[in-house]
Amino acid sequence: MDFSQPLAFRMRPKSLDEYVGQEHVVGKDKILYRTIKADRLSSLILWGPPGCGKTSLAKVISETTRYQFTKINAVTAGIADIKRAVEEAKNPMLNPSGRCILFIDEIHRFNKLQQDALLPFVENGTVILIGATTENPYFEVNKALISRSMVVKLNPLTTKDIYKVLKMSLEREDGLKSYNIKIEDSTLEKIAEVSSGDVRTALNGLEVAVLTTPISEDGFIHITDAVAKESVQNRKAIFDKNGDTHYDNISAFIKSMRGSDPDATVFYLARAINGGEDPMFLARRIVISAAEDVGLANPNALVVANNAMQAVHMVGMPEARIILAEAAIYNAKSPKSNSSYNAINKALEDVSSKDTGEIPMHIRNAPQEGMKDFGYGTGYKYPHNYPGHYVEQQYLPDKMLGTKYYIKDDTEQ
Secondary structure: OOOOOHHHHHHHOOOOOOOOOOHHHHHOOHHHHHHHOOOOOOOOOOOOOOOOHHHHHEEEEEEOOEEEEEEEEOOOOHHHHHHHHHHHHHHHOOOOHHHHHHEEEOOHHOHHHHHHHHHHHHHOOEEEEEEOOOOHHHHHHOHHHOOEEEEEEEEOOOHHHHHHHHHHHHHOOOHHHHEEEOOOOOOOOHHHHHHHOOHHEEEEEEEEHHHHOOOOOOOOOOOOOOHHHHOOOOOOOOOOOOHHHHHHHHHHHHHHHOOOOOOHHHHHHHHHHOOOOHHHHHHHHHHHHHHHHHHHHHHHHHHHHHHHHHHHHHHHOOOHHHHHHHHHHHHHHOOOHHHHHHHHHHHHHHHHHOOOOOHHHHHOOOOOHHHHOOOOOOOOOOOOOHHOOOOOOOOOOOOHOOOOOOOOOOOOO
């Protein structure tokens, strides 16, 4: 064993029995488990966050299959690499089966032309494609490839799963067994928990802790909570401001404000800030929520949100987090009405799909004296000339008379 290789690499499973987690897809009664065991694999797209076991699962398949296994990375590979893998697969001297499993890591990095180059070989069965991606494949991968593949959604590993892998790393010869380590189970659990479902982060942190801690007089390396905390990266929510999690998180943020849950609102706001989201983007979403969801139940919410957006622009981070939190919590705590939202949507639908008629002549503008001769402005009643500053008259076109767009909610002021 080459101990110069990172611990996370050395701990990759060699068989399905060593694979930890993802029971929903590789449990013994699941179709993927059975197809791998029987070596009857079809093309796969493995979709999941970093460190959840995508590459490890591909490694297990490479150890199990009778087919030639070729791995390329979409960051550095191109069409020439795809063609080379196909030619080697077709070579009866090199590969009697005439087929190969082609594992493409970060397949979402391939452009449309590169993905199209794969299609005929996946279609005719020369290549069994296994693509790994952290991005939503339904957005990032060619629809033709998707239709010819099984999309497998992998979840972040649980704390229990990661703890199990850490424990194994202390007991295996190719892991850390030779280092005479003493570490409490509770410390291992803390490392597992802070890794946010990423086993690679956990293993890297443990390895750093072991390699940077001197041997004590008793001959052991003692890994305490304090050492572990210094060695493991700060916990990061799984968040990519340009990826699928961006949309999931902002959706949860908006729906938490709409659902009047200030705690969930702040939680998703914190995830966005921690993930590097543009604070002005968050401020704009709060303004939209103030109009769409709070609306006329508390018109002041729009004032607060708009002022918050201006303040965020002027102040900047990190202090802008306080302004964002105040405005978002204000929205969450406010009564809700979407009457304005419904009214404008219904009106837009009518004006875009119906013959709505002509604007009544008496409320048209007559900037030139001669226009009055054609009835422009004739008969208009100025409301302020009447008691209560109101007088009944027709405003809607004849064809739209009786149409109701605004329906007042009970929550409105």
